[in-house]
Amino acid sequence: MTGRADRGPAPRRSQAPRARTGRRAGDSGTREAILQAARLQFADRGYDGATIRAIAAAAAVDPALVHHFYGTKERLFAAAMRLPFVPSEVITAALTEGGHADGGSVGEHMVKTALTVWDNAGVRAAFVGILRSALTSEQAATMLREFITEAILRPVAAVASDTDPERTPFRSSLVGSQMLGLALTRYVVQLGPLAVAAPDELAAAIGPTIDRYLTGDLGPAAGR
Amino acid sequence: MTGRADRGPAPRRSQAPRARTGRRAGDSGTREAILQAARLQFADRGYDGATIRAIAAAAAVDPALVHHFYGTKERLFAAAMRLPFVPSEVITAALTEGGHADGGSVGEHMVKTALTVWDNAGVRAAFVGILRSALTSEQAATMLREFITEAILRPVAAVASDTDPERTPFRSSLVGSQMLGLALTRYVVQLGPLAVAAPDELAAAIGPTIDRYLTGDLGPAAGR
Numbered sequence: 001m002t003g004r005a006d007r008g009p010a011p012r013r014s015q016a017p018r019a020r021t022g023r024r025a026g027d028s029g030t031r032e033a034i035l036q037a038a039r040l041q042f043a044d045r046g047y048d049g050a051t052i053r054a055i056a057a058a059a060a061v062d063p064a065l066v067h068h069f070y071g072t073k074e075r076l077f078a079a080a081m082r083l084p085f086v087p088s089e090v091i092t093a094a095l096t097e098g099g100h101a102d103g104g105s106v107g108e109h110m111v112k113t114a115l116t117v118w119d120n121a122g123v124r125a126a127f128v129g130i131l132r133s134a135l136t137s138e139q140a141a142t143m144l145r146e147f148i149t150e151a152i153l154r155p156v157a158a159v160a161s162d163t164d165p166e167r168t169p170f171r172s173s174l175v176g177s178q179m180l181g182l183a184l185t186r187y188v189v190q191l192g193p194l195a196v197a198a199p200d201e202l203a204a205a206i207g208p209t210i211d212r213y214l215t216g217d218l219g220p221a222a223g224r
Numbered sequence: 225m226t227g228r229a230d231r232g233p234a235p236r237r238s239q240a241p242r243a244r245t246g247r248r249a250g251d252s253g254t255r256e257a258i259l260q261a262a263r264l265q266f267a268d269r270g271y272d273g274a275t276i277r278a279i280a281a282a283a284a285v286d287p288a289l290v291h292h293f294y295g296t297k298e299r300l301f302a303a304a305m306r307l308p309f310v311p312s313e314v315i316t317a318a319l320t321e322g323g324h325a326d327g328g329s330v331g332e333h334m335v336k337t338a339l340t341v342w343d344n345a346g347v348r349a350a351f352v353g354i355l356r357s358a359l360t361s362e363q364a365a366t367m368l369r370e371f372i373t374e375a376i377l378r379p380v381a382a383v384a385s386d387t388d389p390e391r392t393p394f395r396s397s398l399v400g401s402q403m404l405g406l407a408l409t410r411y412v413v414q415l416g417p418l419a420v421a422a423p424d425e426l427a428a429a430i431g432p433t434i435d436r437y438l439t440g441d442l443g444p445a446a447g448r
Contacts, residue, residue: 181405204443
């Protein structure tokens with residue numbers, strides 16, 4: 001997957017024990033300091049308000065090093081939240097033509113891709129943790145909202161119908177409501193058949209919903 | 225609304241101070257003991273496992289008194305969770321023919337009814353509290369799952385397509401995924417336009433999704 005959050009050496013790439021070098025230990029200490037500073041900054045200032053410059057300052061490192069390790073703010077956020085993928089990259093891959101060469105619709109492919117990503121226990125733990133924070137703290141809810149808007153709604157909006165651009169944010173937030181609801185129902189509440197259904201069955205059932213939210217008829221907009 | 229959780233005297237029915245009688249104070253103390261015992265039993269044994277008999281025993285009252293105050297286990301649960309309505313009654317009202325005499329579809333009416341109920345701040349607080357518990361404790365997640373299955377999926381299943389009864393639980397859990405996702409997106413994450421959209425606009429956009437989940441084509445079932 002291209003979307004791994006942290007491009008650094010994967011800790012379990014080799015199962016064999018490896019002699020630690022001073023350099024590696026230093027790297028890992030610096031990374032952890034950056035991630036801790038990032039968690040605090042994102043919590044304090046929200047996703048939009050946090051800057052790589054301020055996070056670097058809090059971690060007492062050069063901003064260039066943060067860029068070197070994590071590239072973008074979204075990648076840094078994903079690493080800080082222990083997401084093993086970068087949402088916008090996965091979504092963009094799922095939404096591009098090449099991504100659904102299996103003949104399914106964009107919506108079906110989005111559902112299948114999400115289920116594949118979510119089948120990772122680490123992803124589910126991160127999702128539950130972020131959601132729990134959002135339910136407990138207004139700040140965390142703001143952070144989650146800003147992050148979803150930037151990293152998830154924006155790439156989704158790029159494939160939504162553009163016959164009425166003013167409605168694009170409404171379309172992508174509808175997609176968000178069904179996808180968040182699917183995650184919550186399947187992994188947290190574990191509701192009946194939805195918790196155990198095969199990805200293909202869920203894609204066939206929910207994909208057309210996503211397609212309609214993206215490009216279909218949603219009825220009249222309010223106040224027009 | 226017929227669905228108020230606690231049919232006893234509403235504490236704020238009159239704003240005027242009222243002299244307390246021994247009988248009323250006893251009632252209120254007994255009710256509180258029952259609700260506390262109910263919260264513990266539901267948390268310990270889940271929704272299915274808890275019984276009115278065991279709750280009465282824990283509160284040191286006669287089971288007949290619990291029935292007298294709360295009628296059914298669902299009403300007792302709704303009161304214990306501080307839900308100001310009884311889910312199955314609201315859903316049944318929303319789903320019956322008489323309920324959507326305004327010409328909208330069953331799905332549109334379900335969305336509008338849910339938004340009306342959720343607009344109550346107390347309902348939102350209860351929803352957030354229950355969801356937070358479910359994210360923190362496996363027991364609470366089980367309780368929520370069992371309650372949703374019994375009080376929400378069952379009445380929804382009654383109006384789902386019965387051409388393939390085996391798929392009815394799948395249909396109603398799909399409805400649950402979109403409705404839970406709507407609540408989460410609108411009230412907790414407060415995502416973009418979805419947080420502020422008028423109920424009519426949301427009903428027009430999401431209603432057809434619910435209708436399709438209830439009775440439409442969902443593609444082939446897995447393994448058939």
